[in-house]
Amino acid sequence: MSRFTVVPCRFLFVAAIAGLMVLSAASQTAKTAAPAPPSASTPELRVFDPSLIDKAVDPCENFYRYSCNGWFKRNPLPADQSSYGRFTELAELNRLHLRQILEEAAVPTATRSANEQKIGDEYASCMDTAAVNKLGLKPLQPELDRIAALKSASELPALLAHLHAIGVNAFFSLGSSQDFADSASVISFYGSGGLGLPERDYYTRTDAKSIEQRQQYVAHVHNIFMLAGEPEVQAAKDADVVMAIETRLAKATLTITEQRDPQNLNHPTDVAGFSKELTHFSLSDYVTELHAPAAGKANDMEPKFFAEFNTLVADTPIDQIKTYLRWHLLHAYAGTSLPESFDRENWNFYSHILNGAEKQHERWKRCTTRVDQELGEALGQVYVARYFPPEEKQQTLAMTLAIEHAMEKEIDGLDWMSAATKIRAKDKLHAVMNKIGYPEKWRDYSKLIIVRGDDLGNEMRAHEFDEARDLAKIGKPVDKNEWEMTPPTVNAYYDPQMNNVNFPAGILQPPFFSGKEDDAANYGDTGATIGHELTHGFDDQGRQFDKDGNLLNWWTKDDEQGFNDRAECTVKQYDAIEAVPGVHLNGKLTEGENLADLGGLWLAWLAWLDKEQAAHVDISAKVDGYTADQRFWIAYAQGWCTQTRPEQLRTQAQTDPHAPDEDRANTVLTDLPEFAKSFNCKKTAAMVAAKPCRVW
Numbered sequence: 001m002s003r004f005t006v007v008p009c010r011f012l013f014v015a016a017i018a019g020l021m022v023l024s025a026a027s028q029t030a031k032t033a034a035p036a037p038p039s040a041s042t043p044e045l046r047v048f049d050p051s052l053i054d055k056a057v058d059p060c061e062n063f064y065r066y067s068c069n070g071w072f073k074r075n076p077l078p079a080d081q082s083s084y085g086r087f088t089e090l091a092e093l094n095r096l097h098l099r100q101i102l103e104e105a106a107v108p109t110a111t112r113s114a115n116e117q118k119i120g121d122e123y124a125s126c127m128d129t130a131a132v133n134k135l136g137l138k139p140l141q142p143e144l145d146r147i148a149a150l151k152s153a154s155e156l157p158a159l160l161a162h163l164h165a166i167g168v169n170a171f172f173s174l175g176s177s178q179d180f181a182d183s184a185s186v187i188s189f190y191g192s193g194g195l196g197l198p199e200r201d202y203y204t205r206t207d208a209k210s211i212e213q214r215q216q217y218v219a220h221v222h223n224i225f226m227l228a229g230e231p232e233v234q235a236a237k238d239a240d241v242v243m244a245i246e247t248r249l250a251k252a253t254l255t256i257t258e259q260r261d262p263q264n265l266n267h268p269t270d271v272a273g274f275s276k277e278l279t280h281f282s283l284s285d286y287v288t289e290l291h292a293p294a295a296g297k298a299n300d301m302e303p304k305f306f307a308e309f310n311t312l313v314a315d316t317p318i319d320q321i322k323t324y325l326r327w328h329l330l331h332a333y334a335g336t337s338l339p340e341s342f343d344r345e346n347w348n349f350y351s352h353i354l355n356g357a358e359k360q361h362e363r364w365k366r367c368t369t370r371v372d373q374e375l376g377e378a379l380g381q382v383y384v385a386r387y388f389p390p391e392e393k394q395q396t397l398a399m400t401l402a403i404e405h406a407m408e409k410e411i412d413g414l415d416w417m418s419a420a421t422k423i424r425a426k427d428k429l430h431a432v433m434n435k436i437g438y439p440e441k442w443r444d445y446s447k448l449i450i451v452r453g454d455d456l457g458n459e460m461r462a463h464e465f466d467e468a469r470d471l472a473k474i475g476k477p478v479d480k481n482e483w484e485m486t487p488p489t490v491n492a493y494y495d496p497q498m499n500n501v502n503f504p505a506g507i508l509q510p511p512f513f514s515g516k517e518d519d520a521a522n523y524g525d526t527g528a529t530i531g532h533e534l535t536h537g538f539d540d541q542g543r544q545f546d547k548d549g550n551l552l553n554w555w556t557k558d559d560e561q562g563f564n565d566r567a568e569c570t571v572k573q574y575d576a577i578e579a580v581p582g583v584h585l586n587g588k589l590t591e592g593e594n595l596a597d598l599g600g601l602w603l604a605w606l607a608w609l610d611k612e613q614a615a616h617v618d619i620s621a622k623v624d625g626y627t628a629d630q631r632f633w634i635a636y637a638q639g640w641c642t643q644t645r646p647e648q649l650r651t652q653a654q655t656d657p658h659a660p661d662e663d664r665a666n667t668v669l670t671d672l673p674e675f676a677k678s679f680n681c682k683k684t685a686a687m688v689a690a691k692p693c694r695v696w
C-alpha cells in the first residue's frame with residue numbers, strides 16, 4: 001500500500017485498479033525481433049500539430065474532434081490496447097527507449113555496474129519464457145505449501161504477514177504514510193483490500209452487465225484453480241468460496257467516492273489500541289513477522305471493514321480461508337512470471353473482458369514495464385541521462401514558477417473569498433515544492449538481489465524489498481524528495497500530504513513539451529498540466545490540507561460554502577455526461593480532476609498571456625494559419641486525442657476519478673469565454689456553456 005491521496009493525473013487508472021494484472025499478457029519467445037530505432041520508425045511528434053486538424057468540423061461545435069480527427073485517422077486503435085491516445089503514443093515511444101537500455105544492460109559483460117546487472121538480468125529473466133514455462137508452478141510451490149499447512153485461524157496472522165511481504169493483496173494492507181494530524185511524522189496505515197474485481201461496487205451492483213461480469217469473474221477464478229491442478233468440481237466450489245468471501249469484504253468497504261474524502265479515512269489510533277479491536281486476529285503476531293512497528297501511532301482507515309474482517313476470521317472455516325489465500329497468491333503472480341496458460345487466462349479476464357483489448361501486449365513490453373515497476377529508479381537513471389537534457393528541466397521549472405505566479409494573482413482577485421482565507425491560500429501556494437524530472441537522490445537497490453533465470457524469485461524479492469522499504473519509513477523523518485512515480489512515467493501528480501507537484505521526465509517530451517516549439521504550444525499543453533497539479537492542492541480534497549500537509553481546515557465557513565457552491569457546478573456538469581449507454585459519469589468521483597482541469601487550463605492561459613504581453617508578442621499574428629491564442633487551445637485539446645474501447649469506457653466511468661479524455665478536453669473549454677472569443681463561437685454553440693463553471 002502506498003499513500004492514500006496520490007492520484008495520477010493525466011492517465012487511466014487501470015494499472016492501479018488491476019494491480020499486477022495489466023502486466024500479464026502475451027507470451028512470446030525471447031527472440032522477438034528488435035524494434036527499429038525510435039528515431040527511424042516514428043514521425044516527429046509535435047505539441048501543436050496543424051496537420052491533425054479536421055477543418056470539416058466546426059470548432060465551436062466539437063473542439064476535440066476538430067483538433068484530433070486527423071490524429072484518429074492516422075492512428076487506428078491497436079489490437080493490444082484498450083485505449084490509445086497521445087499519452088500511449090509517448091508511453092510506447094518511451095518503452096522503445098527503455099527496451100534499448102535494457103537490451104544493452106542484459107548483455108552480461110564484466111563491466112556492468114551493479115544497477116545494470118540488476119535491470120539487465122531482471123529483463124533477461126522475464127524474457128526467458130522457455131524457462132518460465134518449464135518451471136511451471138514450481139517456484140510458487142513453497143508458498144502454496146505454506147498456505148496448505150495452515151491449521152487454524154490463530155496461525156493466520158504470521159502467514160498473512162508473509163503473503164503481504166511478497167505482494168499478495170489478501171484481506172487488507174499495511175503501509176506507511178504521514179499522520180493526517182501531523183504531517184511531519186510517518187505512521188502505520190491499515191487499509192481495506194482483498195478484492196479481485198476492480199472495486200467494491202462490482203460486487204453489489206444489480207444491473208445485468210454487472211451480474212454478467214461477476215459470473216465471468218467466478219469463471220476466471222475457477223479457470224485459474226484448474227490451471228493450478230484442481231479437479232473441475234473442486235475448482236468450481238473454490239471459486240464460489242472466493243466470491244463469497246470477497247463479497248463480504250466488499251460490502252464492508254467504503255465506496256471509491258467515499259474513499260476520496262480524507263475525513264472518511266482518518267481514524268487515529270495506535271497499534272496497541274487497534275490490536276484490541278481485532279479480537280480474532282493477533283496483530284502482534286502479524287507485525288512481528290512483517291518486522292513492522294509493534295507500537296506507536298496508527299490509522300485504522302476503515303473501521304467498518306476491519307470489524308467485518310475480524311468477524312470473518314472467526315466464523316469462516318479454515319479451509320475456506322486457505323482457498324481464498326491460494327487464489328490471491330496465484331492471482332498476484334499470474335502474469336509474466338507464471339507459465340503462458342496463467343498469463344493468458346489472466347489477460348483474458350482483466351484486459352479483454354473488462355477493458356476490451358483484443359490482443360496481449362508483446363512480451364518485451366510487459367517485461368519493460370516490470371523492470372520499470374520493480375527497479376524504476378535504476379532504469380530511470382539511465383533514461384534521464386539519455387533523454388532529459390538539463391535545459392528542459394530549467395524550462396519546465398520556469399513555466400511552473402510563472403503558473404504559480406498567475407495563481408497568486410488569481411487568488412488576490414477572487415470575489416468570493418475573504419482576505420483571511422486568501423492569506424492562507426497564498427501561504428499554501430508559496431510552500432508548494434516543485435519536483436521536476438527525477439529524484440535528487442536515487443533509490444539504493446543494493447539490498448535487492450536479482451538472479452538471472454529466476455523470474456518469479458526476482459518478482460518476489462522485489463516485492464519484499466519494496467514492502468520493507470515502505471515499512472522502514474515508519475517513525476523516521478519524512479523524506480520529501482521521494483517520488484511515487486518513476487522517471488520514464490508519462491504522468492504527473494500532486495501530493496497533498498507533502499504539498500508538492502511532481503512531473504516525471506517521461507511526460508516532459510513531445511507531443512506534450514518540446515524545446516523546439518513556442519510558448520503557445522508548451523503552455524497550452526504542459527502548462528495546463530502544471531496548472532492542473534497545482535490546482536489539486538486546492539480541489540475538494542487538496543483544500544482540506546494545510547501548507548504543511550496536515551488535514552486541517554484553514555477556511556472560514558463562508559469561504560468553504562463559496563467553494564462548495566462553485567464546485568457543485570462542475571459536479572452537475574459531469575453527472576450529465578453519459579459515457580456509454582446507461583452509464584453516466586460520476587461528478588462527485590471525478591470532482592477533484594475536473595476542478596484541476598478547469599483551474600489548470602485557466603492558470604496556464606493567464607501565465608502565458610502575461611508572458612507574451614511582457615515580451616510584446618502580437619498574439620494575433622498567424623503561424624501555420626492560426627493565431628497564437630488559437631494554437632494555445634488546439635495544443636491543449638490535441639494532448640487529449642484518445643480512442644477508447646466501450647468496455648474500457650464503462651470500466652473507467654465506474655472506477656476512475658478521471659473523466660474520459662473527450663470530456664476532459666471539451667467540457668473545460670465550454671466554461672472559458674476566452675476560448676469562445678478565440679474562435680468567434682456564438683453563445684448558443686455547443687462549445688459555450690449556458691452557465692459556465694469557475695472556481696479558481
Ligand SMILES: [Zn+2]
Pocket residue numbers: 007008009010532533536592593596
Ligand atoms: Zn489530476
